[in-house]
Amino acid sequence: MLIISVITFLVFSLTLFIFGCLFFRNQSAKFFKENTYLKNRIIHLTEKTRIIDGIDFLNKETSNHKDLCNSIRIISNSENVIITEMDKMNGSFKPKAYSSSKELNLESFNSEFNQDNTLAIITGSTGNSKIYDKINDSDLFPNWFNEIKFKYVIAIPMLNRIETHACVYVFFDGHQEFNLLEYKLESIGKLISFYNRIKLGNPETNKDNITFSNVFLNEPNKSEESSFFELDDNLELLKFKDKEISLSNSEYLIIKNLIQKNGQVLLYEEIEKILWPDNQNINKSAMRLHIFRVREKAKDLTNNLDIIKTSRGKGVFLDINIL
Incomplete structure (x- = not known):
C-alpha cells in the first residue's frame, strides 16, 4: 500500500512538473514574441525619425551629392557614404562625393568599368538595391573598397527615370542585425527619392508636407x-x-x-x-x-x-x- 502511494505521488509530481514546464515555456515564447515585436517597432519608428532629420539637409534646391551623403549618414548612422557617378561616354562609375569622419582621397579611387562587373556595374544594370557582406561578397567589390573599413555595405542605384546615373555606397563597421540593415536600406531609398524630387524642382517637396x-x-x-x-x-x-x-x-x-x-x-x-x-x-x-x-x-x-x-x-x- 505504501509503495502504491509513493508511485502515485511520483506520477502526480511528474505530471505537475511537466505541465509547469509547458506553461512556463509558452509564457516564455509569448514574452519573446512580444519583446521582438516591440523591438522591431522601436527600430521602425527610430528609422522614420532619422528620415525627418536627414530631410533637413536636403530641403533646398541647392542640395548636392555632398549634402545627400551627409543626410544618408545621419539617417543610417553609418561610417562612410560614397556616391559614384556614371560617365555617360563609357558607362563607368567614378567616386565623386562622400561623407565620413575621416578624410578620403576620392581621386585615388579607380573607376568601375563594365568589363570589371563590380558592384556599381551590377547595381546600375539591375536597378536593384542590396546589402552585401565583406566576407561573402568580396569578389564583387572594386579594389578601392580595401581603403574602407567595413563589414557590410548597402549599394543603391540613383535613377533618372529608368536610367542609372549614380550608385550610392553606404558602409557599416561592426555587427549589424540584418533586419536593421533592411530598415536602413528602405530609409535611404526614401531619402534618395525625396532628393530626386527636389532636383526635379517639384514645388510640393516640403518637409512639412510629408x-x-x-x-x-x-x-x-x-x-x-x-x-x-x-x-x-x-x-x-x-x-x-x-x-x-x-x-x-x-x-x-x-x-x-x-x-x-x-x-x-x-x-x-x-x-x-x-x-x-x-x-x-x-x-x-x-x-x-x-x-x-x-x-x-x-x-x-x-x-x-x-x-x-x-x-x-x-x-x-x-x-x-x-x-
Missing part, C-alpha cells in the same frame, strides 16, 4: 478597406493598411498615372511618353521590366492581390473593384 494622399479619395463607392491604399507624392511610397513600399522614380510615375486613370487603361504609348518625354532612346524591354516591378510591388503590398491588370496589346490598368 503626408499620404488617398488614391481613392474621389471614389465614394469604395469599401472602407480601400481607404488604406495610399500614395506619398513626396517620398514616392505606396502604402496599403499598415505596410508601405518604396518606389523608384519610374515606378512612381507609372503608378501615379495608373491612379489618375481611375481604372481606365494606361496605354503603353502613354507610358513611353512618361518615361521618355523627349521621345528618344525608347526601350520597350525596360518599360516592360518597370511595369513588372510595379505589379510585383503592388502584390507584395496587398498580400498578393492582383490589382494591376493587363489589357492585352493595349496597356495596364488598376482594378479598383478588387479592393
Whole structure:
C-alpha cells in the first residue's frame, strides 16, 4: 500500500512538473514574441525619425551629392557614404562625393568599368538595391573598397527615370542585425527619392508636407478597406493598411498615372511618353521590366492581390473593384 502511494505521488509530481514546464515555456515564447515585436517597432519608428532629420539637409534646391551623403549618414548612422557617378561616354562609375569622419582621397579611387562587373556595374544594370557582406561578397567589390573599413555595405542605384546615373555606397563597421540593415536600406531609398524630387524642382517637396494622399479619395463607392491604399507624392511610397513600399522614380510615375486613370487603361504609348518625354532612346524591354516591378510591388503590398491588370496589346490598368 505504501509503495502504491509513493508511485502515485511520483506520477502526480511528474505530471505537475511537466505541465509547469509547458506553461512556463509558452509564457516564455509569448514574452519573446512580444519583446521582438516591440523591438522591431522601436527600430521602425527610430528609422522614420532619422528620415525627418536627414530631410533637413536636403530641403533646398541647392542640395548636392555632398549634402545627400551627409543626410544618408545621419539617417543610417553609418561610417562612410560614397556616391559614384556614371560617365555617360563609357558607362563607368567614378567616386565623386562622400561623407565620413575621416578624410578620403576620392581621386585615388579607380573607376568601375563594365568589363570589371563590380558592384556599381551590377547595381546600375539591375536597378536593384542590396546589402552585401565583406566576407561573402568580396569578389564583387572594386579594389578601392580595401581603403574602407567595413563589414557590410548597402549599394543603391540613383535613377533618372529608368536610367542609372549614380550608385550610392553606404558602409557599416561592426555587427549589424540584418533586419536593421533592411530598415536602413528602405530609409535611404526614401531619402534618395525625396532628393530626386527636389532636383526635379517639384514645388510640393516640403518637409512639412510629408503626408499620404488617398488614391481613392474621389471614389465614394469604395469599401472602407480601400481607404488604406495610399500614395506619398513626396517620398514616392505606396502604402496599403499598415505596410508601405518604396518606389523608384519610374515606378512612381507609372503608378501615379495608373491612379489618375481611375481604372481606365494606361496605354503603353502613354507610358513611353512618361518615361521618355523627349521621345528618344525608347526601350520597350525596360518599360516592360518597370511595369513588372510595379505589379510585383503592388502584390507584395496587398498580400498578393492582383490589382494591376493587363489589357492585352493595349496597356495596364488598376482594378479598383478588387479592393
